[in-house]
Amino acid sequence: MARQQPDPLLVLTTIPLDFDADAFSGTLLAEHLAACVSVFPPMVSTYRWQGRVESASERQVVIKTTRPRLEALERRISELHPYELPELLVVAVSGGASYLAWLAGAVGEDIDGVNREP
Numbered sequence: 001m002a003r004q005q006p007d008p009l010l011v012l013t014t015i016p017l018d019f020d021a022d023a024f025s026g027t028l029l030a031e032h033l034a035a036c037v038s039v040f041p042p043m044v045s046t047y048r049w050q051g052r053v054e055s056a057s058e059r060q061v062v063i064k065t066t067r068p069r070l071e072a073l074e075r076r077i078s079e080l081h082p083y084e085l086p087e088l089l090v091v092a093v094s095g096g097a098s099y100l101a102w103l104a105g106a107v108g109e110d111i112d113g114v115n116r117e118p
Contacts, residue, residue: 006104007067011077012089014058017042019082021059027080028063033073035106036064069107 011034015021025037040060047054065073070090077086095103 006100006109008093008095008100008103009065009067009070010091010093011063011065011070011073012091013061013063013077013081013087014045014083015039015061016082017057017059019059021061024061024080028073028076031072031076032106032108033069033076034063034065035103038062038064064103066104066107066109068109 015024021039025034025039028034028037038061040062042057042059045056045058047056063073074088077088
């Protein structure tokens with residue numbers, strides 16, 4: 001029987017400049033909710049919030065995970081995040097078999113998609 005490929009996802013969120021990105025990333029990695037967390041340099045986001053146009057200096061965060069970890073990751077982001085309504089965009093992706101196997105293993109998921117204790 002052929003082994004299944006993991007179901008990889010990119011989860012995007014933004015954080016304020018004064019938020020501890022290292023602690024945020026470290027928690028997600030320590031809890032095996034993410035295989036990798038990339039924090040981009042400061043940027044300015046302009047958005048509509050509560051009927052007004054706002055601007056804020058933020059950092060874009062890209063989190064690499066798998067579908068079986070998504071629900072727990074979403075819950076943890078909500079617990080850790082300082083925003084009332086954190087950005088949470090989920091993008092399905094594909095990739096090379098070896099990289100996807102590493103990603104699945106890093107979040108404690110067996111290659112066949114079965115979760116195991118990390």
